[in-house]
């Protein structure tokens with residue numbers, strides 16, 4: 448069976464973490480490739496050049512899979528036979544490297560690695576028979592890559608045009624503690640509706656800086672794929688380096704040099720701020736982010752922009768699953784509510800957490816709850832519209848999952864009230880441009896990055 452990849456449209460499956468398909472589908476539609484949302488991916492149609500563009504531009508996708516064949520294979524012997532009938536010598540260089548990965552549910556298979564091995568053997572044996580040489584192989588995607596989706600006897604064979612997943616942008620050399628995956632962080636920023644005109648971006652618990660870095664990449668319309676050292680499609684026979692160079696050029700030209708708002712990343716831990724700064728440097732956005740060592744309560748809140756735009760603030764505190772424990776974290780969540788009310792009136796505040804009980808301690812009613820998964824932990828991005836003064840919140844829009852509405856808003860609830868009393872509420876709250884309170888932590892790393 449010959450393979451013709453370069454001049455015909457085929458199904459393209461872009462995979463992503465659960466809950467991200469709506470954001471991924473929106474990204475793909477904006478690139479002219481609308482698709483159908485699946486549980487953990489989006490299906491569209493396109494050719495190899497489309498795959499290259501998706502790899503370069505997507506922020507929330509993991510892998511771009513180009514469909515090669517749909518086969519019937521009831522058991523591993525049939526799979527090997529079918530795989531041996533495809534003209535792999537037209538696609539995979541005999542002196543190259545091949546990685547095969549799969550997702551399988553078949554009654555004859557207990558270990559997916561067995562399927563990878565069986566398929567790989569059939570492919571390299573065929574290439575050896577025709578070319579007199581066989582490619583190297585192994586699990587590290589350093590060359591051409593294939594992905595098999597096998598359910599009962601339905602086998603779909605994909606060319607994995609990506610290789611190492613797109614979440615590995617290449618900038619996070621310093622992970623620090625409990626970092627968010629880059630793809631998830633980009634999804635959070637997109638769900639916040641932060642874009643080129645959204646005002647300032649504050650990340651006052653920045654950790655390794657992932658949210659602020661993804662925000663900077665989005666604000667500047669920088670294609671994350673330009674940061675990577677390479678993709679699997681570059682190792683396929685027929686790869687067109689001139690077309691790839693053109694697509695890279697197009698992506699670079701679409702990027703902006705400046706962003707009107709300020710992007711501020713701070714953390715109480717100087718090591719986190721150092722890691723965030725280093726990662727931002729690797730990502731090429733250090734000069735667009737201002738870094739500060741500070742408790743979030745004392746973090747920098749800039750003046751609105753001349754057009755009156757304030758901005759967004761996102762906090763990703765520990766939520767007790769991987770670090771810390773709930774009793775220790777309850778006052779932190781309560782203080783987040785205080786911070787939002789006292790310092791961010793007129794802004795949009797966001798909390799990303801996997802602990803709904805702790806989230807109630809914020810004591811404000813979320814306007815919207817967007818579901819996410821951080822690895823296997825179900826999380827929510829909670830949005831708070833922070834009105835001037837203590838205005839009553841608008842009626843809540845339904846949970847986007849269709850789930851239950853938020854817990855009763857805590858401003859008046861006994862628990863919330865008690866917690867607020869114990870917090871900074873009574874310590875002469877400071878407006879965004881008010882004087883520094885006594886005892887503010889030394890802002891050692893505070894530094895203005897961008898030249899405006």
Ligand SMILES: C[S@@+](CC[C@H](N)C(=O)[O-])C[C@H]1O[C@@H](n2cnc3c(N)ncnc32)[C@H](O)[C@@H]1O
Pocket residue numbers: 622623624625626627628632651652653654655656657658713714715716719741742743744763764765
């Ligand atoms: C879950 S991590 C954030 C991870 C981050 N989103 C990333 O991708 O790397 C929580 C961060 O909050 C910081 N933190 C904890 N308490 C803080 C406080 N009172 N003020 C500022 N930062 C704080 C911690 O130092 C840690 O870096």
